[in-house]
Structures are given as C-alpha cells and as structure tokens.
Amino acid sequence: MHELVATPFGRRRLILRPGSPKAVQLPVAKFEELLALASVPSIVPGWLVDAVRAQWSLDLAGRDVADVLLVREPGPYEFSRATWEINLGCDYDCVMCYLGEKRFEGLDMAGKRKLLAVMRDAGVIWLQITGGEPLIDPDFPESYRLAHELGMQLEILSNGSRLHKDHILNMLATYPPAKLSLSMYGASAETYDKVTRNRGAFDRFRMGLYKAVEAGLNIDLSLIVVRENAHEVDAMRAWARELGVKFREYANISPTIHGTAEPLPSQSPQYLTNRAPFTGCPAGVTFFHADPFGRASICKVGRDPNIDLIAEGVEGLARLGGNAESLMLRTGGCSGCKLSGTCRVCRPMAKVFQAAKAPLVNYCQHGMR
Missing domain, CATH: 3.20.20.70 (Aldolase class I)
Known part of the structure; x- marks a missing residue:
C-alpha cells in the first residue's frame, strides 16, 4: 500500500500523504521525473527523500519508488x-x-x-x-x-x-x-x-x-x-x-x-x-x-x-461547466436586482429558498431593510 501520492492539482503538482492535510509542492519537471521512475524499478530520489523527511519525518532512503509512491495521471478536465x-x-x-x-x-x-x-x-x-x-x-x-x-x-x-x-x-x-x-x-x-x-x-x-x-x-x-x-x-x-x-x-x-x-x-x-x-x-x-x-x-x-x-x-x-453557467443565471424575482453584486447566497440556494416560500430575511438583503 502506498504511503505517498504524487498528483496534479489544477496547475500545481503535489506530494500528499494519506490522512495528512500537509503537502509538498513540486515543479512540473520533478513530477514528470516521478512518472518515469514509477514505471520501472527505481530508488526514491534524494530530493524526494529530503522533502518528505522535512514535511512528515518519514524516511524513504533506499526504498523503491513503486513500494511507497502512487503517481496519479492528470484528468482530462480541471476537476480535483x-x-x-x-x-x-x-x-x-x-x-x-x-x-x-x-x-x-x-x-x-x-x-x-x-x-x-x-x-x-x-x-x-x-x-x-x-x-x-x-x-x-x-x-x-x-x-x-x-x-x-x-x-x-x-x-x-x-x-x-x-x-x-x-x-x-x-x-x-x-x-x-x-x-x-x-x-x-x-x-x-x-x-x-x-x-x-x-x-x-x-x-x-x-x-x-x-x-x-x-x-x-x-x-x-x-x-x-x-x-x-x-x-x-x-x-x-x-x-x-x-x-x-x-x-x-x-x-x-x-x-x-x-x-x-x-x-x-x-x-x-x-x-x-x-x-x-x-x-x-x-x-x-x-x-x-x-x-x-x-x-x-x-x-x-x-x-x-x-x-x-x-x-x-x-x-x-464535459457538460458540467455549461450546467453551472445556466444555474447561476439570475431569473424570476432576482433578475435585475440592484443588490445582486453583494447577494449573500448563490442562485441555486436562492431558488431553494424561493421554492420553500421562505421569508426574505433568511436569504435576501431586501428582507433586512
């Protein structure tokens, strides 16, 4: 079972340890190096040994990359x-x-x-x-x-x-x-x-x-x-x-x-x-x-x-971004609102409140006047 994960995260490349909120950020070139090392028997490189020891007090010296590291391939979209x-x-x-x-x-x-x-x-x-x-x-x-x-x-x-x-x-x-x-x-x-x-x-x-x-x-x-x-x-x-x-x-x-x-x-x-x-x-x-x-x-x-x-x-x-754009459009009683720039809830949440006929004070600035 892996002890570390090397993964893309948006435009960044990270080393993560399962169960830990900490991370080590990598240059793209170092991530590509790990991708290559994970495909053949390889010893954990010294730069990674040092970074992991400093972040988690975990010693990887002399260990095989495949035994300790899972390298995640980039996904086709931006979802992380x-x-x-x-x-x-x-x-x-x-x-x-x-x-x-x-x-x-x-x-x-x-x-x-x-x-x-x-x-x-x-x-x-x-x-x-x-x-x-x-x-x-x-x-x-x-x-x-x-x-x-x-x-x-x-x-x-x-x-x-x-x-x-x-x-x-x-x-x-x-x-x-x-x-x-x-x-x-x-x-x-x-x-x-x-x-x-x-x-x-x-x-x-x-x-x-x-x-x-x-x-x-x-x-x-x-x-x-x-x-x-x-x-x-x-x-x-x-x-x-x-x-x-x-x-x-x-x-x-x-x-x-x-x-x-x-x-x-x-x-x-x-x-x-x-x-x-x-x-x-x-x-x-x-x-x-x-x-x-x-x-x-x-x-x-x-x-x-x-x-x-x-x-x-x-x-x-691939269609989810379009769904997000359509759901965020201001419709019904919220279209043309002059306070929309400082609205305190997103449109999907506002629609739920509106469907429930909730008092405006629960979700809209107009109810606070």
Whole structure:
C-alpha cells in the first residue's frame, strides 16, 4: 500500500500523504521525473527523500519508488474535488435536516466501484464522503478502502453514531482520513437525543468521539445550533475546547433540497449570522457532487440538470461547466436586482429558498431593510 501520492492539482503538482492535510509542492519537471521512475524499478530520489523527511519525518532512503509512491495521471478536465453521497439513509431524524425524506437506496457495490473509478479518471484527489450517514452504509468500508487505494485524500462527513464500533474505528486508524468532520447536536443526552429524535444517540456519539480523539484522527467538529439546543452552545464550545479539536458553528438552516420549508422553524434567531457576499465558487468547474446513484451535479444544492456518470463515464463531465453557467443565471424575482453584486447566497440556494416560500430575511438583503 502506498504511503505517498504524487498528483496534479489544477496547475500545481503535489506530494500528499494519506490522512495528512500537509503537502509538498513540486515543479512540473520533478513530477514528470516521478512518472518515469514509477514505471520501472527505481530508488526514491534524494530530493524526494529530503522533502518528505522535512514535511512528515518519514524516511524513504533506499526504498523503491513503486513500494511507497502512487503517481496519479492528470484528468482530462480541471476537476480535483468532489463530494459523494454514498447513501441518503440515516439513523437520525434531525429536526433541521436539509435532505427531507431520507431513503436508503443507491448503487450496489459494483456501481460504487465504477463510480470511484470514474472519479479517479476525472482527476478527483480530494473526496468528501457524506450521506445521509455514510458509516451506516454496509458498503462504506470497502468503498472507503478503494478510494484510498485509488489515491484520494478523504474527508468523512458523519454524525459519529458508528465511531464506537471497533471495525469502523480500526479501519479509520489504519487508513486515516485527511479530515473527520463530525456534527455535534448538544452537550447533554436530553438535548442531543431531542434534536436527533433518536434515543441513546448522545451516548453513542460521546463514546465514538472519545475513541476517535484517542486514535489521533484529525477531527473537525460542526456545532449545529438550533432552537432545541441553543441553551447548550457554550457547553458545546467548552466540550470541543476540552477535547482540543477544531470546531465551527452552523446556525443558518436551509430548506430541504426539494425546496420545502420543514427545517426552517428550527433556526435559533439569536445565533443567525450574516453570510458573506457570494463572489463565485468552483461548483461545476473544479468541483462536482455525486448522489447515491452516481448522478453528477454542480453541487448538492444545484442538483438538476445532472449527468449519469455510470452510463456516461468521465466524458459526461464535459457538460458540467455549461450546467453551472445556466444555474447561476439570475431569473424570476432576482433578475435585475440592484443588490445582486453583494447577494449573500448563490442562485441555486436562492431558488431553494424561493421554492420553500421562505421569508426574505433568511436569504435576501431586501428582507433586512
């Protein structure tokens, strides 16, 4: 199993170590040298030995290139990042969930293998695996290991409910993700279980969280703030600081991806924040989203139109840039708006809010006047 990955990343060339957020940037000529060395028995060159030792304290002196390094070929487009909903099923029923109906369905393992191969061939190097809840998918362990073998840097977006299980934790300790993003819904069992509408959720989360910290995984906590847990925000912050892990807070709740308003009443008004002006994003240009059926869209909000990657393969992604341009056009009530230059949400998100008939204050500057 490789210990390092040499890969294109846009116009740059990088050396990455699975599970580490660090990187070594290479001149194109050095990357081409590694491509050539990887095709024949070769000893790791001295310049790479020195760079890797300095960045990760890892000694590659005298070792064979093929034993330690996976060299990724450039993809045909500019895509380097993707998110993948492995399944929309979830073991929680959170009051503020943006997914709406969480149906457990999607590709079988053969389809998942094909999708990951397409992502690899497209040039994806950073892959976020999400859901629903990804860790409850029976194919998650095999899918995760395969993505690792294909040379992807992995982030898992999870509620942490299965981290206490030994087979999950052992796999993540063996093949550590670059980031393990865990959602936190409260600081007590009463509150946590109320938000998730799942009895025992807090105890399972707490057990898995402590095990993950002990295993040295790179954890990033998402403190989800809603009406039901707003009184425990300070306690959640204190818990994260006590653990010594990074955390961020999310209080601006969105409608469901289907354009319905059920999650919005769960917002905690005193914790709502002003979004920064939207100045563009890489959706559909260097980034794409894949749903449980392998349908690629510009992001998890702008889901239509989409491209069936299982049927079309990498070539289908050539149309994604056009999809992004069409979805970002200002239409309906937003066309001709004089405040569009400082709009705080993208057009796909605005359309979801409009479909849900949400109050303007939730997404539009006109509602703040």
